[in-house]
Amino acid sequence: MRDSNLPGTELLKTVLEPLLEDFQYWFARSRDFLESEQISFMSEQEQSDLLLRVKHAQNELNTAKMLFTATDEQVGIDMATIMPWHQLVAECWNVSMRFHQAREV
Template sequence: MRDSNLPGPDLLKTVLEPLLEDFQYWFTRSREFLETEQLSFMSQQEQSDLLGRIKQAQEELNTAKMLFAATGGQVGIDMATLMPWHHLVKECWSVAIRFRSQQTDG
């Protein structure tokens, strides 16, 4: 008998699949941005560190997506895994906002 406290596969597919795609989109966009722009408000090391964290998150995300697909959407992802990705995306948004703000001020 299935544990009624666990989300069903339909719910996982409806919620988790688009969330993983969103993470993929933002990590890809942020990676391309950091690989093509030199940010005056970040040191080269800070920018490199952020890029490295994005690359690591992309590897983790790809693994999670493969596991999700291999199980037919039967497996969820722990919040302890999702929260650092969420914080990283927010950090990337902040960097992009600051960059755009400097572009319009200059």
Template sequence: MLNQNLPEPELLKTLLQPLLEDFKYWFGRSQTFLENEKVSFLEPQQQSELLARVKQAQQEVSTAQLMFQATGGQVGIDMATLVPWHQLVTECWKVAIRFRSEQATQPEVEL
């Protein structure tokens, strides 16, 4: 449970810093996945657009991290910014889960 007696900047650091790191991690994994796998249930254009959205979100997260660090943790991030990032991470998870599920059900080819 969070200590509600923490000063506001410390509370921001406790919550926001790890959240931004999580976004950075998951967007990085999503980028690697989308660049290295052909996702059969997505049209190439759809996969390309998803990758572009991931890259854009990565830039936004990096900018937010820089601002947060530059101000010594004195600024927060509006929920209107966080919600689309969360939705994008969830969308990427769903694509990866479906991809792995379909990979697991495909018969192996013997050479």
């Protein structure tokens, strides 16, 4: 008889693992950007706050990845956790796009 948990496990690995890797990539890029650039349209405090939120999200992500790995990829992540990460990445993309557009002018 086939293991009924296998499809769900494979789905988690197929979907969640690359998603976590994407978040890891974009948070690292955002952090590098915020640490290395002076963003003229943001106050120092706003830039510092955004950087702090990225660092916090990276810590949450690292914890989620450790749990995912420690449970042999048997555990998912609640959308209530993922959605703020998605919104933060989108916010960082917007800041980066605006920064690069301002440099082109």
